Amino acid sequence: MSELAVKAEKLDASDELAAKRAEFVLDEVVYLDGNSLGALPAAVPGRVEDVVRRQWGELRIRSWTEGGWWTAPERIGDRIAPLVGAAAGQVVVGDSTSVNVFKALVGAVRLARSADGGGPGRDEVRDEVRDEIVVDATTFPTDGYIAESAARMTGCTLRPVTPSEVPGVLGARTAAVLLNHVDYRTGRLHDLPSLTAAVRAAGALVVWDLCHSAGALPVGLDEHGVHLAVGCTYKYLNGGPGSPAFLYVRADLQDRFDSPLPGWNSHVEPFGMRADYAPAAGAVRGRVGTPDILSMLALEAALEVWDGVGVAAVRAKSLALTDFFLECVGAYVPKGRVECVTPLAHPERGSQIALRCEDAGDVMQRLIERGVVGDFRRPDVLRFGFTPLYVGFADVERAARVLADVLAEVPA
């Protein structure tokens, strides 16, 4: 047994999250693609069967009231809230991430333009016309596309910049800023506290996309004064393919949150069937249409794996996993064959490692054939996601070893 394999064994033996792996359905594969689709939590199949056969098949419409279907979006939102550092009553689940980006960004522009603005600095800027949306140009594309639409529909211009350029472009014209917490490609973790503070100081509103951080590392939405946030639930939250996304609206902004998608589920009296719209108070205001119950209750079951788990412990293990992966890659892979594009500094690293590599598409295909599943991002990136709840250190050592084997076969 190699030295690193022995080290992996020791690390696994002292891993306080190791027992969590048994709460997932896993096989002999090393699954490092949980940042695309989380593995199946063992509690989900039975729950889904109950939802389909008993709640839908037997109770039918009674489940809307008696079975807790109607209140699922806010109940599950409250289950996610502590994982992103939010007190209860600020997170609601439903719709896709893209749709929630639209709600949040249009809502942010409207908040920035409303009488008392969104935060500090509002006295200085209340008379200005806020007509600019700043967006992370390196973000996952859908955020940019939706931001463009939000800008067009609110009379704003869109200003795409890199996250490091954000502080320099903020000003009295800035209405809202849409940022990604962790870059989907490089795995770079952006500085949420300082960027949020900069946006607040400019009297603008910030919207954070937490797709690649929720469930992987501490976010601290309340602590850092974030205005709005969105995120998906099928990556580190293991909610299942296309499971509903979430929307966070800070408590003190909810009364002025003016959604561009005011469906009947966000009405103060949804069954009053009133012709005039009057929005509900609280996180419920972020709802739109009838919630997608099958997917939503699968997510609720999936979130049970978080019982007794703190995000700080998850983060500590995540950094240990990615550190150890880099150590193993350094030891096994000949110099020059891969280049790490994920920052080495812990405060700048999410829960994935992206390696630039020649013929990355072919290399990933071979890795998958040998039971190491990551993914390929064009043009030349091998992406490996590390989900601390079910990935162990022996998995990491094996992944690096198989990568070295594959690279030995593929001409440099």
Added chain:
Amino acid sequence: MSELAVKAEKLDASDELAAKRAEFVLDEVVYLDGNSLGALPAAVPGRVEDVVRRQWGELRIRSWTEGGWWTAPERIGDRIAPLVGAAAGQVVVGDSTSVNVFKALVGAVRLARSADGGGPGRDEVRDEVRDEIVVDATTFPTDGYIAESAARMTGCTLRPVTPSEVPGVLGARTAAVLLNHVDYRTGRLHDLPSLTAAVRAAGALVVWDLCHSAGALPVGLDEHGVHLAVGCTYKYLNGGPGSPAFLYVRADLQDRFDSPLPGWNSHVEPFGMRADYAPAAGAVRGRVGTPDILSMLALEAALEVWDGVGVAAVRAKSLALTDFFLECVGAYVPKGRVECVTPLAHPERGSQIALRCEDAGDVMQRLIERGVVGDFRRPDVLRFGFTPLYVGFADVERAARVLADVLAEVPA
């Protein structure tokens, strides 16, 4: 056995759709609430179990390509298309009805304002400013709320009128008209062909909400030249609680359909991760974010009950069921205790019967306790939906008989 019970037996014996009932999970209850939540098709539980345990649990991300997850929205759209009279390639599934109303209505306004308009009459009106959205004031509230938002975000004013007033208010300022095919409360079926023709003649675009007609009666979208349509899949299509809605964009308008929710799933090259948005051709352009696979594939299994079933046969049985229900109510219920608010004329009747009744909430509660499940709509309506695929004539006779029993207990 009463005369009507004998008649019911005969009608059931000659019902060509009677065998379809075995394809649903039903019990001894008379379920007349399929216009709220369709009953569980027997094929669904096994399919959902396969999606969860094998497709997600074992194949994981491979299912996006190998398992057909990625193309599900358009594939399932094509399964729904013939049920609403649409050729393939025009229907896509995903998001809630409310979100699709927003896409369709904003898209309609933009089409009406584009160089060559939406249909006949465009030469006469191309220079006018189209700044009005007409909406059915009696519609299901969410349509009105979303129409208000669409109007606000496209610089239009909203003009709520009753459907019969629509032809009189159309003009050169009309951009789009949002109508409900069947009124959710009264069960009134509106005249889609003539209203569509009137909107087209005014050079405006029409959006039909098919929530209460899709799967219940012929719609004829292509035949009648409808521009856009939306509908839900959890009523007469039995897709399950909150199952994804659908969007129809007429083939010749798709190239100019300009969605307000241009998520990455509607990009011409979604995995190209390009910063600039370029919309896909065809129905796919109506997609937004990652499709909700669990709910979507449950819907796909639910649609298998339509194999070998024509909508014309469904409509014929639907009218026979509602006629027979009115006959039984007339025979069993003392005069003056209920008043039918659903039109008696077949061309004006959907697949439900709404009876105005004193203490309707209490009466419905007692009906449900005795195994006849309809629903109550404020302030005074008993609503009974008739799903021809699983409701029989004996059910109808029993429902009317139990209604008479209940009314005999409740003081007039």
